[in-house]
Amino acid sequence: MKTIEARPTTRAVRLRRWPAGTGDSLLRERPESLADYRASWRPDIGFPALEQLADLCDRVGLRGRGGAGFPLATKLRAVGMRARAAGVAPVVVANGDEGEPASAKDRYLLRYRPHLVLDGLTIAAHALEAQRAVVYLADDELAAAVRGRLGGLDGPVPNVVLAPGRYVAGEETAAVRMISEGVPKPTAKPPRPHERGVDGRPTLVANVETLAHLARAVRLGPDVIAAAGTTDEPGVTLLTVVPDVGEACLVEVPFGVRLSELLRFLGVGTEPAPAAVLTGGFFGGFLPRSRWDVPIGHTSMRAADAALGCGSILVIRDGCPVDVAHELLDYFAEENARQCGVCINGTRAMADALGRVAAHQAEVEDPDRLRRWSETLPGRGDCALLDAACRIVSTLFAHTDGALQRHLDQPCATCARGHERRPRTRFAVGLARPSEGER
Ligand code: SF4
Structure with a gap:
């Protein structure tokens, strides 16, 4: 598949797809149009009510893909309950800040699958009866691209809020504070955003990949999602695999594939064998060699005292x-x-x-x-x-x-x-300026 070129300070991520069992793929070679999306994804089937949507999330085991892996159904119910109790309309936020240097999946989805993400945000807004929606991201070119895709939405038209591109600006309370006050810094918890979020309202902050999977679950149905992955964790996930040297990849895999198999498939698991592997990006820590066979998934990795986190995997092949x-x-x-x-x-x-x-x-x-x-x-x-x-x-x-x-x-x-010194970190990856045809 194609290589998405990187900005000068980062490396290219190459798109890869696991050879079997991913079903309908999240990955596209070119940015989708609204017409493409509507032709293939049945937006016509409507918008589920809150309890129906939360039940669907439970059924497909949908957990957040931004880092914490929190069940989306629990978040949806918590925001709905708080909003009802307070008698106010909540706010929904698509969090595409992606402060993790070694992750490119959220920026990829916003550029190549914007309608899928926006449909997920609209589905959440309908279920929660939100009157305000926000897309929060840290890239001005991407912001312009998303603004160009907001026409034709069947729900509140999101406003696009630009974050300053700092590591912690994507933390959910930092996102809320930036949107409300223009200050991209976390706040002490409680309160969490479902209690007191944007402008003091109960707020759902959901990662953009989470919203993409929400839209897939609604538009495709749970049986299609369950055709990939495991019984415990149905479906697929996006991973950014970043070796210290060599090609960085954005790869789609079904849950349950073993990490060691994935590293071999990508050509970074052998010859030379990695000196160390970190899962969950900068947040997850080193994974002991004895657990490199762990099946990829939130629960399977947690059981191995590892983290899936935002789906970023660092592989040390050349460094110490x-x-x-x-x-x-x-x-x-x-x-x-x-x-x-x-x-x-x-x-x-x-x-x-x-x-x-x-x-x-x-x-x-x-x-x-x-x-x-x-x-x-x-x-x-x-x-x-x-x-x-x-x-x-x-x-x-x-x-x-x-x-x-x-x-x-x-x-x-x-x-x-020694090793090749790169600005700030050798693990940063990103997307290139879009070509004319991709704008
Ligand atoms: S909010 Fe506190 S703990 Fe979090 S990054 Fe800032 S200084 Fe560190």
Whole structure:
């Protein structure tokens, strides 16, 4: 399939599809038109009421695809209940901010499947009787493309809100705050958006891939969704697989495919075998080699103490896990929202200690400091960024076959060799400027 070229500071993602069992694919070679969408997806079957829609989400096991993997049915019911109790119309938000550098699926869907995403947003708006809808994203070209697709919607016409492209701006309370007040920073919880969201109203914040799957479930029906995946987790998911060297891929797979099979299929699982794998992007942590056979899915990966998260998988083939952990912590130290002292200081302290370890200039106390911080800092920030930073450190200790201890014991040949330096992080991927025909 085609390669979507990247912007200068990022790498291309190549579209790949698992060879069997995906059914009707989410992937398209060219951006769909409304006519294409309506011809193939039966928007004519109408809009389910809230309880009917939530039941359908339960039946197809639809969980959020933005990171937390929360059941969509629970969110829908919670927003509906709060709105009814308060006697106000709620707000629905399609969250396409995609702050994770190693993920390109949301931007892909907004560019290539905009009508699928907008249909999902409209379906949610109808079920919740929302009078305001928002598409929240961080790319001005994409914003222009989405604005050009808003005609012909059978529901509230969304306004498009541009986020500043920071890592935490896509966190759901940051999205709500940005839309309401123009400040893209998380807030302490509670309240969560279903309690107090945009302009104080109960708000559904749903990732754009989640909304795409919602539209598929309504337009295709649960039996078609269940034809792919497993009994526990029907359907397919989009993954961005980003090796430190070589080709990054956006791939559609049925739930239940083993991670090791996927890495082999993409040519990044063997020769040389990866030094380490992280699932759930920058948020998920290192996955021990003994669990690389885990079936891909929210529940199966959670059972293996791994995270599917936003579907981003980092594969370290050429680099050193310690150097990568330093890079990710440095990224967190730069990208945190600078409003919780414990996060500002904690991420910087862990990044600096890992930098010393990576450079073979560790202070005697650094290993103990890192271990202590990774155990005591989680849960102390307003959002989960600090938790993610701690998970990188704790899993570096526990899940990388002793990479950190080896680094302390002797010079690291991999680090001595160096790697191609890219701005900010070697794992960033993105989409190219659209061609004339794709606008
Ligand atoms: S935990 Fe960190 S990223 Fe999250 S709100 Fe606090 S300072 Fe910002």
